[in-house]
Amino acid sequence: MFFRRLFASSAVIQVLKKKKARSAKVAKKKPLEPSGKRRMRIAIEGCSHGELDMIYEKVLEEQRKSNQRIDMLLICGDFQAVRNEQDLESMAVPPKYRHMRDYYKYYKGEKKAPMLTIVIGGNHEASNHLWELYHGGWLAPNIYFLGHAGCVQVNGLRIAGSSGIFSHGDFQRGHWERIPYDGSSMRSIYHTREFSVRRLSLLSSADIFLSHDWPQHVVKYGNVDALLHRKAFFKDDIRTGKLGSPPMMGLLQTLKPRYWFSAHLHARFAAEVKHDTAMEAQAAPSAEPGPSSTQKHVQNPDEIAIEDDDMEASTAGPTSKPHAPNPDEILIEDEGEGATSSHPTEQAPTFEKPAIEDAFTSGIEDTPQASHPPTETASSAEEAPDTLQPSRNPDEIMLDDEEEAVEAPPAPRPRPPPQRVTSFLGLGKCISHLNPHQYLEVMSVNVPGKKSNGLPVLTFDPEWLAITRAFQPYMSLERHQYPYPDETAARAAVQRELEWVKKNVIGEKGSLRVSDVQKFEMTAPPPPRKGRTLEPSRHWPNPQTAAFCSMLQIENKIDPKSDTSGAPSTPSVPSSLPLDDA
Numbered sequence: 045m046f047f048r049r050l051f052a053s054s055a056v057i058q059v060l061k062k063k064k065a066r067s068a069k070v071a072k073k074k075p076l077e078p079s080g081k082r083r084m085r086i087a088i089e090g091c092s093h094g095e096l097d098m099i100y101e102k103v104l105e106e107q108r109k110s111n112q113r114i115d116m117l118l119i120c121g122d123f124q125a126v127r128n129e130q131d132l133e134s135m136a137v138p139p140k141y142r143h144m145r146d147y148y149k150y151y152k153g154e155k156k157a158p159m160l161t162i163v164i165g166g167n168h169e170a171s172n173h174l175w176e177l178y179h180g181g182w183l184a185p186n187i188y189f190l191g192h193a194g195c196v197q198v199n200g201l202r203i204a205g206s207s208g209i210f211s212h213g214d215f216q217r218g219h220w221e222r223i224p225y226d227g228s229s230m231r232s233i234y235h236t237r238e239f240s241v242r243r244l245s246l247l248s249s250a251d252i253f254l255s256h257d258w259p260q261h262v263v264k265y266g267n268v269d270a271l272l273h274r275k276a277f278f279k280d281d282i283r284t285g286k287l288g289s290p291p292m293m294g295l296l297q298t299l300k301p302r303y304w305f306s307a308h309l310h311a312r313f314a315a316e317v318k319h320d321t322a323m324e325a326q327a328a329p330s331a332e333p334g335p336s337s338t339q340k341h342v343q344n345p346d347e348i349a350i351e352d353d354d355m356e357a358s359t360a361g362p363t364s365k366p367h368a369p370n371p372d373e374i375l376i377e378d379e380g381e382g383a384t385s386s387h388p389t390e391q392a393p394t395f396e397k398p399a400i401e402d403a404f405t406s407g408i409e410d411t412p413q414a415s416h417p418p419t420e421t422a423s424s425a426e427e428a429p430d431t432l433q434p435s436r437n438p439d440e441i442m443l444d445d446e447e448e449a450v451e452a453p454p455a456p457r458p459r460p461p462p463q464r465v466t467s468f469l470g471l472g473k474c475i476s477h478l479n480p481h482q483y484l485e486v487m488s489v490n491v492p493g494k495k496s497n498g499l500p501v502l503t504f505d506p507e508w509l510a511i512t513r514a515f516q517p518y519m520s521l522e523r524h525q526y527p528y529p530d531e532t533a534a535r536a537a538v539q540r541e542l543e544w545v546k547k548n549v550i551g552e553k554g555s556l557r558v559s560d561v562q563k564f565e566m567t568a569p570p571p572p573r574k575g576r577t578l579e580p581s582r583h584w585p586n587p588q589t590a591a592f593c594s595m596l597q598i599e600n601k602i603d604p605k606s607d608t609s610g611a612p613s614t615p616s617v618p619s620s621l622p623l624d625d626a
Contacts, residue, residue: 076107076111077113078113082490082493083488084491084500085114085115085116085488086115086252086487086489087114087117087484088120088485089117090120090306090472091120091310091471092121092122092124092163092474093124093145093473093474094123094146095145095474096145096147097146097155098476099119102480103484106484114159115160115499115500116160116161116500117157117160117162118161118162118163118254119162119164120164120166121163121307122307124168125170125173125174126147126173127570128570131172131173131568132144134171134172134223135168135169136168137168144571147183148571150183151183156185157184159186160188160499161187161188162203162254163188164190164207164255164256165189165192165207165208166256166307167209172583174189176585176586176602177191177588179191179512179592180194180196181564181592184564185564188502190204190205192206192208192237192240193206193207193240193241194508196504196505197503197504197505197555198491198500199501200491200492200493201252204244204250204254204299205253206236206241206256207240207256208234208256209235209236210257210289210290211232213235215236215291216237217524218239218521218523218524218526219239219520219521222583223581223582236257236289238291238525238528239515239520241291243511245294245295246538247507249299249300250299251303252304253295254305255292255305255306256307257292257308258288258308258309258470259296259468260287260288260289261285264282266313266314266315268282274311275311300319302466302467303467304317304469305470308470310473311472312469312471312472315468315469316465316467317466318464319466320463471483471484501557502559504549504557504558506546506549507538507542509549509596510538510542511541513544514540521601548597561595562588565588567586583603
């Protein structure tokens with residue numbers, strides 16, 4: 045009996061050794077294949093809501109499945125860069141949703157982002173922290189915030205973005221909010237300003253654009269019936285044009301980026317916006333859904349609403365029928381009016397709804413759009429006028445067709461330029477039980493520049509730096525926004541500043557790495573150990589903002605003056621630029 049047991053134990057040990065050997069063999073499989081010197085694999089995520097650990101886990105899982113490195117992650121808002129409990133007081137969510145989540149671990153160095161991550165802000169943010177990096181900066185090692193508005197380059201790929209959501213009542217205001225925020229300023233601070241939109245509109249182009257809001261009317265360029273099948277409560281807002289941001293659609297039609305990614309509505313939705321000057325002048329497509337989408341209006345019984353008695357009446361949009369809420373959204377009172385506007389609606393071109401969801405699949409190849417020239421129509425040849433005929437050889441054997449006059453071929457028509465198309469994708473929020481396909485997308489794109497040591501390189505965009513310098517005098521720290529220059533003068537000023545940037549900032553190298561100017565460092569303290577308390581909420585000046593302003597030789601309007609009087613300085617608007625009073 046003893047020997048039987050010993051033999052059985054030895055057999056078990058041998059089996060375990062074989063399993064261990066197989067596991068080791070699997071672990072020694074070939075390393076991840078790089079995406080190529082001039083190609084990048086990019087992951088895009090919708091609303092993160094602080095779930096960084098889960099997001100990186102899903103991205104790395106996709107990387108293991110494909111055995112191809114993912115070079116960069118883009119996050120479309122609601123990032124929740126909460127450093128400590130005090131930051132939670134500046135986040136516009138009900139108290140029961142105020143949790144630290146994962147970001148602080150990356151902030152204090154306990155964890156590090158496994159890939160370059162670029163993020164924008166949404167409407168559930170530690171707004172005090174994002175204000176301290178208004179011009180953009182590192183939220184943690186390898187995690188870069190684009191700012192309230194911004195544009196950077198990654199190996200020559202231009203990535204632009206706009207933080208926040210649209211509210212007509214705050215759109216034309218200045219940045220008047222100061223910490224500690226009350227119920228009104230806690231919400232208005234994340235509302236997109238015209239100041240940001242005007243600056244972004246001066247960009248010559250963008251490859252990828254990130255916004256938290258969906259552009260207004262973008263649903264009409266995709267399968268709206270399928271969207272309403274999943275989100276029936278969007279029906280009234282789609283019909284009345286309240287769904288989405290008018291300024292974002294204006295930017296989409298102006299910049300015509302290759303890709304546009306959004307979040308906020310917690311729904312995956314793909315669309316293709318085809319740009320044509322003649323068509324864009326026409327009215328937007330009909331807002332009426334198809335026959336299959338005639339569901340009754342669905343009221344959400346689980347809506348989370350915040351009563352905000354301090355909200356000023358001036359921030360509310362015009363009186364209208366309340367729009368139906370999204371049951372997946374943490375709704376606060378002014379979000380509903382954020383979609384409602386008396387602002388003139390942007391007109392979108394009329395196109396048939398394409399079936400384009402297949403355009404966004406994991407590992408999509410970024411290929412040039414095929415252009416199809418118009419079909420030539422046959423026309424009868426005109427008879428040639430009588431001309432002197434050459435003498436004919438009477439002994440020559442003639443063929444019938446040799447006697448016909450041969451016309452010169454018509455000149456070829458000029459090949460029309462390929463039609464520009466923006467591929468839009470709205471993504472959901474990161475939830476543990478949700479299929480990652482709903483909130484995560486992976487695609488491959490060509491890039492102009494080579495990667496350094498196989499890694500993406502983040503550099504400043506010279507044109508955006510020029511725009512920042514040209515518009516810095518118009519940045520208002522009061523409720524009232526100072527008049528802007530007209531577009532012609534603004535573009536001329538940007539061109540002048542671009543020459544200055546090339547000479548004084550970029551230099552002969554042709555590019556400037558962000559990490560050469562802005563370096564991450566902790567400012568506010570991380571969560572305290574048990575038994576310790578933090579000081580009250582306050583503004584923490586960030587050296588990255590000071591370094592950015594110093595690089596461009598502009599006034600640092602983000603960090604208060606040493607006297608902390610609280611009175612915002614009045615910008616000196618150049619008298620050489622005509623003002624746009626419209």
